[in-house]
Amino acid sequence: xxxxxxxxARLLDDFDSARRGEALQALARQVRDGVPTLPPEGTxxxxxxxxxxxxxxxxxxxxRLAWRARQRGLAAAGLIDFDVLDGLDEFLAAGRLLGLRTVxxxxxxxxxxxxxxxAINSPGEPGIAYHLGLGFPRRPPPDEPTAPFLARxxxxxxxxxxxxxxxxxxxxxxxxxxxxxxxxPLTPAGNVTERHLCLAYAQQAARRFPDPADLARFWTERxxxxxxxxxxxxxxxxxxxIRAKTMKTGGVGYxxxxxxxxxxxxxxxxxxxxxxxxxxxxxxxxxxxxEQAIDxxxxxxxxxxxxxxxxIPARNIRPGVQDENLARLQDLIAxxxxxxxxxxxxxxxxxxGQPFVDAFDSEELAPYRDDFLRGGHILFAHSLxxxxxGMGYASAWATAVFPDRADRNAWFARIGRGAAPALxxxxxxxxxxxxxTEAEQAILAP
Numbered sequence: 001x002x003x004x005x006x007x008x009a010r011l012l013d014d015f016d017s018a019r020r021g022e023a024l025q026a027l028a029r030q031v032r033d034g035v036p037t038l039p040p041e042g043t044x045x046x047x048x049x050x051x052x053x054x055x056x057x058x059x060x061x062x063x064r065l066a067w068r069a070r071q072r073g074l075a076a077a078g079l080i081d082f083d084v085l086d087g088l089d090e091f092l093a094a095g096r097l098l099g100l101r102t103v104x105x106x107x108x109x110x111x112x113x114x115x116x117x118x119a120i121n122s123p124g125e126p127g128i129a130y131h132l133g134l135g136f137p138r139r140p141p142p143d144e145p146t147a148p149f150l151a152r153x154x155x156x157x158x159x160x161x162x163x164x165x166x167x168x169x170x171x172x173x174x175x176x177x178x179x180x181x182x183x184x185p186l187t188p189a190g191n192v193t194e195r196h197l198c199l200a201y202a203q204q205a206a207r208r209f210p211d212p213a214d215l216a217r218f219w220t221e222r223x224x225x226x227x228x229x230x231x232x233x234x235x236x237x238x239x240x241x242i243r244a245k246t247m248k249t250g251g252v253g254y255x256x257x258x259x260x261x262x263x264x265x266x267x268x269x270x271x272x273x274x275x276x277x278x279x280x281x282x283x284x285x286x287x288x289x290x291e292q293a294i295d296x297x298x299x300x301x302x303x304x305x306x307x308x309x310x311x312i313p314a315r316n317i318r319p320g321v322q323d324e325n326l327a328r329l330q331d332l333i334a335x336x337x338x339x340x341x342x343x344x345x346x347x348x349x350x351x352x353g354q355p356f357v358d359a360f361d362s363e364e365l366a367p368y369r370d371d372f373l374r375g376g377h378i379l380f381a382h383s384l385x386x387x388x389x390g391m392g393y394a395s396a397w398a399t400a401v402f403p404d405r406a407d408r409n410a411w412f413a414r415i416g417r418g419a420a421p422a423l424x425x426x427x428x429x430x431x432x433x434x435x436x437t438e439a440e441q442a443i444l445a446p
Contacts, residue, residue: 012064013052015188017090024063028097038098039073041421043369044357045376047078047103047134048310048346051091052187054082054107055195057236057352062087065349066094066102072357076101076376076416078346080132083108083153085139086189092383099421101380105134105277108153111262112290114300120290121282124249128257129290131265132280132310133272134344135379137387137425146275153263154191160255161192168201168246168253172222175205195350198242202234236352269305276386278307278379278394280344285316286328294335307394308342308375314355317364326364333368340405342375343368377416378409384443385415387425389432391439397432411436418444 008030011023031038046069051062060068062079069077077100079091088104095102109128112120116127140146162179169176177183183192183200209215216227219238223230223245230238247253255261263271269279281301283291290297298309311332316325336343347354360369378393386392393412402408423443430442 009064009067012067013059013061015052020061020063020090024067024094024097027067031098038070041075042073043373044072044074044360045076045372046074046346046357047076047105047344047376047379048080048132048312048348049078050107050348050350051079051081051087053084053086053189054191055187055193055350057349057354060349062091063094066091066098066100068356070098070100074100074357075373076103076380078103078105078134078344078376078379080105080107080134080346082106082191082193083157084189084191085136085150086191088136088139096422096424101376101416101421103135103379103383105132105136105280106150106153106272107132107282108157108268109257109262110265110268111257111259112265112300113259115290115297118289118293120288120297121284123284123288125257128262129265130282130284131268132282133268133275133277134280134308134310135383135386135392136272136275136277137383137392138276140275144275146271149263149267149271150275156261158190158192160261161194161197163255164194164247164253165197168197168251171246171252172201172205175201175208175218177201177204194243194247195239197247198239199234201242201246202238206233240351265301266304273305273394276390276392278382278392279305280308280310281306282310282312283332284312285325286332287325291328294332298335298339302339302341305394306341308344308379309336310344310346312348313345313358313365314347317359317362319359319362319364329364333371337371340409342378342409343371344375344379345372374409374413377414378412379416380421381412381416381419384419384423384425384428385430385439388428389430391430391432395432401436411440415440415443 008023008026011019014020049065050056051065052059079087085106091104092102110131112127112129119126120129122128122130140150165177165179177200183196184190186196209218215232220227223241225241245251272279316329345358382393391397
């Protein structure tokens with residue numbers, strides 16, 4: 001990469017949005033001038049990328065993620081942050097600028113009363129599930145009915161984090177965090193996550209105990225783990241142990257979930273649908289009591305509005321190893337296929353060491369490569385049509401003209417595959433009076 005490219009790329013992660021925008025525009029101009037050269041579009045997708053608006057292990061902004069996705073030749077990319085849609089406008093604009101299919105979503109934890117006694121995909125937390133809304137056409141304006149729900153997601157999470165810090169501080173003394181001084185500066189818009197807290201505790205301890213032996217002694221005493229097993233001063237194993245020992249089940253900072261702590265599943269789905277997005281079920285590895293009751297879980301999710309299923313294969317597959325984890329993934333995908341639910345995938349990038357793209361050429365994932373690509377195309381088409389005219393995948397128009405989900409999948413996949421990645425929805429002339437053929441012609445016409 002040339003020096004000017006490197007300078008622009010570094011600015012992509014600046015907390016100042018104007019600087020990020022200028023840097024991305026500079027890179028786009030350089031691409032038009034022929035340096036650097038970007039690869040042609042491939043068949044890989046990543047529809048689950050966290051940015052620094054929640055937590056990204058490499059500090060990536062939405063613009064940086066779009067740039068990296070375009071550099072890798074991804075067919076589609078999805079931005080998903082916890083409890084906020086702060087990166088929506090930036091990511092979608094970056095996709096159009098770079099010629100990359102982009103969609104935006106939100107992740108939160110929800111309370112599932114029907115599974116109140118069973119862990120689902122949040123280990124050790126019965127009744128709690130990580131859950132997505134994906135394909136938002138825009139951030140809800142303050143005067144829309146969905147805006148208060150979105151605001152509460154962030155407010156509730158931040159109130160919980162402050163209470164958690166107050167509890168953990170009593171255990172980690174003399175190392176104590178001040179949220180405003182030590183944690184908020186780690187993220188550009190005040191949306192702190194548990195991972196920010198773990199990083200801040202590690203950094204604060206390193207400042208308090210500059211001598212390596214003293215630092216090792218401090219964490220060994222607080223966490224009950226031998227120092228040899230930890231990567232000081234702030235490595236991923238240390239951060240993960242801080243989280244596990246202080247913030248998860250059994251830790252001093254853990255707060256038992258209840259309906260007041262998290263929105264319930266049905267309410268989260270209603271919010272996503274009302275805001276123009278698709279509710280998406282997430283799956284961990286099939287080992288929990290909740291996920292072992294997979295048909296019951298899928299039935300409940302669909303009954304409350306779920307339209308797609310998200311998996312994270314990198315967390316569940318060991319290359320070359322045929323084990324129960326892989327068998328459970330294969331079983332889930334077979335069930336998702338039988339229900340004609342779009343299948344989505346991504347790598348998150350919210351912990352060190354996670355790959356940017358799944359290993360779609362591997363023996364384990366190759367049989368499902370087309371499923372994941374089709375899911376990306378469907379979500380892109382949904383976002384495009386929902387933004388242009390409220391005609392997305394779950395709209396009254398789509399469900400009326402395609403009552404059979406398999407037919408709907410085929411049409412939206414064709415639109416998502418054929419539509420230009422740089423197409424601005426504002427330029428489309430669509431309305432629900434159009435037939436599928438007329439809508440297709442309007443979108444795909446040169």
